[in-house]
Amino acid sequence: MRMVELIEKKKLGSELSKEEISWMIEQYSQKEIPDYQMSAFLMSVYFQGMTDEEVNGLTFAMAHSGDVIDLSGIEGIKVDKHSTGGVGDTTTLVLAPLVASVGVPVAKMSGRGLGHTGGTIDKFEAIKGFDVEMSEEKFIQSVNDIGVAVVGQSANLAPADKLLYALRDVTATVDSMPLIASSIMSKKIASGADAIVLDVTTGEGAFMKDVEDAKKLAHIMVRLGNLAKRKTVAVISDMSQPLGEAIGNSLEILEALDVLKGGGPDDLREMVLVLGSQMLILAGKTTSTEVSRQLLEEAIASGKALEKFREMVENQGGDSSFIESPELLMTANYQFELPAKTSGVVTKLVADKIGVAAMLLGAGRKTKEDSIDFGVGLILHKKVGDIVEVGESLVTIYSNSENIEEVKNLLYENIKIGDKAVEPPLIHAVITD
Numbered sequence: 117m118r119m120v121e122l123i124e125k126k127k128l129g130s131e132l133s134k135e136e137i138s139w140m141i142e143q144y145s146q147k148e149i150p151d152y153q154m155s156a157f158l159m160s161v162y163f164q165g166m167t168d169e170e171v172n173g174l175t176f177a178m179a180h181s182g183d184v185i186d187l188s189g190i191e192g193i194k195v196d197k198h199s200t201g202g203v204g205d206t207t208t209l210v211l212a213p214l215v216a217s218v219g220v221p222v223a224k225m226s227g228r229g230l231g232h233t234g235g236t237i238d239k240f241e242a243i244k245g246f247d248v249e250m251s252e253e254k255f256i257q258s259v260n261d262i263g264v265a266v267v268g269q270s271a272n273l274a275p276a277d278k279l280l281y282a283l284r285d286v287t288a289t290v291d292s293m294p295l296i297a298s299s300i301m302s303k304k305i306a307s308g309a310d311a312i313v314l315d316v317t318t319g320e321g322a323f324m325k326d327v328e329d330a331k332k333l334a335h336i337m338v339r340l341g342n343l344a345k346r347k348t349v350a351v352i353s354d355m356s357q358p359l360g361e362a363i364g365n366s367l368e369i370l371e372a373l374d375v376l377k378g379g380g381p382d383d384l385r386e387m388v389l390v391l392g393s394q395m396l397i398l399a400g401k402t403t404s405t406e407v408s409r410q411l412l413e414e415a416i417a418s419g420k421a422l423e424k425f426r427e428m429v430e431n432q433g434g435d436s437s438f439i440e441s442p443e444l445l446m447t448a449n450y451q452f453e454l455p456a457k458t459s460g461v462v463t464k465l466v467a468d469k470i471g472v473a474a475m476l477l478g479a480g481r482k483t484k485e486d487s488i489d490f491g492v493g494l495i496l497h498k499k500v501g502d503i504v505e506v507g508e509s510l511v512t513i514y515s516n517s518e519n520i521e522e523v524k525n526l527l528y529e530n531i532k533i534g535d536k537a538v539e540p541p542l543i544h545a546v547i548t549d
């Protein structure tokens with residue numbers, strides 16, 4: 117086989133065989149295919165798309181390009197949850213202990229931030245001592261002992277995807293549906309879960325700006341999961357405005373803590389209940405979303421979920437004293453308010469731009485080499501549909517620098533105040549096939 121022939125084929129819109137795709141992924145992983153040829157191939161995929169068979173072949177080849185984790189040492193049905201990306205998405209921090217607290221094992225491998233805000237693993241690292249690196253044995257042992265562990269992805273999980281993602285990032289080929297679907301599902305399949313709940317986001321803060329595209333992507337991923345014998349469900353959720361009120365690593369830990377204590381923002385709590393219910397159903401714990409919700413709400417009300425969170429933090433070496441003393445995590449040197457310049461109703465909070473504002477403060481990475489400043493970030497006081505009076509604070513900015521003009525301007529530009537707002541629905545659809 118010759119790579120140039122495969123590029124030619126894709127360029128003209130013909131279908132590649134499973135053998136051709138796995139050969140290409142293998143050769144690329146071994147650096148036998150140069151980046152310039154793979155770049156041309158990716159761009160052809162961007163324009164020509166891929167058939168179901170091709171996406172499945174690509175997913176399988178990338179999933180098997182490195183370690184495939186064996187979780188059979190953990191009893192019960194292991195359900196994973198994955199979001200296609202958002203701003204201020206605090207759900208995993210709540211879901212992991214919550215779902216574990218009702219007796220469903222959670223063995224979660226998470227990533228660091230890909231875009232402008234920190235990933236789940238970065239957020240957990242805001243807790244002093246919290247260790248996200250553990251051996252596969254300790255990981256399995258932890259889930260068997262206390263029902264939950266959250267760790268960083270092992271370096272050798274779908275390494276072909278890592279190489280391809282880095283190349284896509286610099287060749288303007290990230291936003292291709294077959295490439296996104298295969299990238300995400302290859303990692304999910306390699307992580308060893310029996311079932312997968314996908315949170316496919318849509319809106320300005322998501323890859324899929326349009327709901328119909330998000331549904332299409334969800335269908336592709338659900339099909340890929342089911343073909344790999346992992347029961348998969350996708351929830352299409354809104355990410356036109358950030359989820360919850362906190363954006364930033366420590367701030368999101370505290371927001372998760374609020375939800376586990378029975379409070380927290382309504383949209384975050386609702387998201388957690390919707391995704392958690394699907395996880396319980398896939399795990400075979402219940403057969404209905406109503407019963408699932410009830411179980412989850414009880415676990416929060418009784419304090420069981422919060423206790424599981426404490427157990428999880430301590431099991432991973434973290435200092436849990438912030439649970440009683442949240443101010444321990446408030447480490448930013450400065451707090452600034454952002455007063456509204458006019459009265460009216462909030463019509464828009466442009467999620468991705470607000471994510472960039474948090475990144476500029478240091479809550480996310482500009483480049484892979486950057487380190488994260490855990491204490492900084494934003495607390496949104498107004499969401500779409502809320503009424504504001506001139507002078508009222510829209511946002512509290514937590515910063516370690518006094519020089520925040522750029523951040524303030526960016527926030528003003530992306531928090532729109534008008535006469536009338538259309539509140540976006542939080543959940544657009546649930547896709548099961």
Ligand code: URA
Binds near residue numbers: 295296297323
């Ligand atoms: N997340 C991934 O892991 N891969 C993509 O291609 C997009 C989002």
Ligand code: CA
Binds near residue numbers: 203
């Ligand atoms: Ca949040």
